[in-house]
Each structure stands twice: as structure tokens, then as C-alpha cells.
Amino acid sequence: MPEFLLADWLGTPVWFWMAFIGLVIALTAFDLGILHKEDKEMGITESLKLSAFYITIALLFGVWVWMEKGADLGMKYYTGFFIEKALSIDNVFVISLIFTYFAIPRMYQYRALLWGIIAVIILRGIMIGVGAAVVQEWYWVLYLFAAFLIATGVKMLFAGDSEMDIAKNPVVTFMNRHFRVTKDLHGQRFIVKVPDEKTGKLVTAMTPLLLALIVINLADLVFAVDSVPAIFAITTDTFIVYTSNIMAILGLRALYFALAAMVHRFHYLKYALALVLVFIGSKIFVADFLLDGAKFPPVLSLGVTFALIAGGVAYSLWKTGGEEEPDWPAGPAH
16 A cells, blocks of 8 residues: 555544545445436435435444444444434424425425535535644633533523524525526526526526525534534544544435425424533533543443434434424525
8 A cells, every 4th residue: 555545644544534535426426427317306215215325334334434443433433423413304404494495396406415415525524624623732622612512402402493584594685685596496507697687688697596505505504513513522533523424414415305204203303412412512521520531431422322312213203193294484585
């Protein structure tokens, strides 16, 4: 193996990073180039099968991490993966609201989500890279992360339900006011040439599909404010933080079409996620101040996290059994 592949980058050999990036590219190419060469509406059955495929790949990748980097980091990878996967359910609800508001047909949603995932991979990489550099330089920042997670979890426990009002979203308002946005969709195109209403000359305009994609990516940045500190609270290994995050998000576009039809069934999961955030934040203080800097047992961390999430899912499905799917607000913003 060439020497430069064995060199460390952010604490992990370069070949580890190249193997992961190669896997992400291969999965994306297979998904888009073979499974979804044409725009079509994805059914729930296909969504569940594709989701199972992505989850299997993520779990197998965790086995590889376990074998190559040890059981400690292997369990931390799985903990981060399960947390991010559970937190992504909130993303699904918001994405559904956005697509519904902009009247985006389901046949165009999958390809749009692909570009959204690519943007997320880049943006999360930047956030995690900056976070890793900050934590390495100033360890005490982890205490701020931990306090933030505890505060967020407590707020989630006692906050009432609130719906996202797309019409009043400042990004939507700004884009509609300062940029030319078409009233109608133009297939899967993001940018089109249309006649100017005053001069009749062809001008460049955004389509509602691009506007929806921008709002979705900005919404993901808001969600990342919770999920990224949560994984840093588990481990400061940049490779584990990034790969667990991305492997959970990578299959989100497949899972979206199944969850979007039944996201109302996960109403009580937010309370389990709140407890997870409080637990993850608290264990930093427990490890550093009560255990005299000793590591919090990774197997215990994974077990508690999985138990809380599984319990939240099971309780939600039980309590909401028989409930009809609520009607989400719709109507284009133009």
C-alpha cells in the first residue's frame, strides 16, 4: 500500500477516509444510475426495502469499523448511528411539510432529495471538521456541548407541539422577494429560462423545486445543531463522528417515502429522543467529574441509547394505533 495512504488525517489513516468516500459514491451511483434512472413515484414497499438495504450497509460498515478500530469505537459508531437515525425522523416531517407546501409531486421528490443529501454530506463535513478542531484545541467546549444537549432535551420534554409555518419562513420570504421564482414546476429542473413579464426577453429564474431544496438544506443545518454536538459528546474521533452521521443520513431519502406516510405514528418518539439527549449530555459530566476522567462504558451508552429509542418507537406505535394520517397544510408560496 502506498505510504501516503497510511498517513493519518484527522486521526485516521487516509485509506479509511478514501474507502468511506468510495462507498458513499458507489451507493449514490447505484441508487441514482441503476435503481432510479427515471423519475417515478416510490411506493412504501420499495421505500422499506431500499431502507433495509441502506441500514444493512451501515451496520456492516460498523462491523468493519469494529474490526479495524476496535470494539470501543465500534460501539460508539453504532451509538452515533442510532441517535442520528432517530433524530432524522423529525427531518422527515419537516421535509414533508416543505414538499407539500411547494406542491412538489412525489415523482420529483426522490431526485431532489439526492441533491439535498449531497449538500448535507458537504455541510456536515464542514461542521464536523470545525467542531473537531475546536474540541481538540479547547476541550472545555465539550462541556458547552453537553450543557446544550441537556437544555435541549429538557426543552423537548416540556415544550408543546409546534408546526413549522413555511409561508412565514424568512428564507422563503427573502427568496421570493429578491429572486425571480417561477409559479410552476418545470419537471426536475432547478433553473430555467422564462420570458420577462415586462420586456419579454428570456431571463434566468428559479423553480419551486430549487426553492424547496434550499429550505430543506437550511432546515437540516438547524437539526445538525442538535445531532452534531450529540455525537461529539459520544466520541471526539472525527472519523466516527462523520461516518456515523453520514451513514444515517444516506438512507434517509429512501426511508422518507415510508415514514412520510406514517410520521404521525411517531408522536411520542420526541420524548425518548429528549431523554437520549439528556443522557448523552450528562454522561460527559459523570465521566469527568464523578468517574475521575474514566471512560463511560461504551456498551452501557449504546444499550441505554438503543433502549430509549426502541421504547419510544414501540410506545408511539402502540399509542397511535388506528389514528388517521393528519392533513398537512399545502399550497404554493407564490
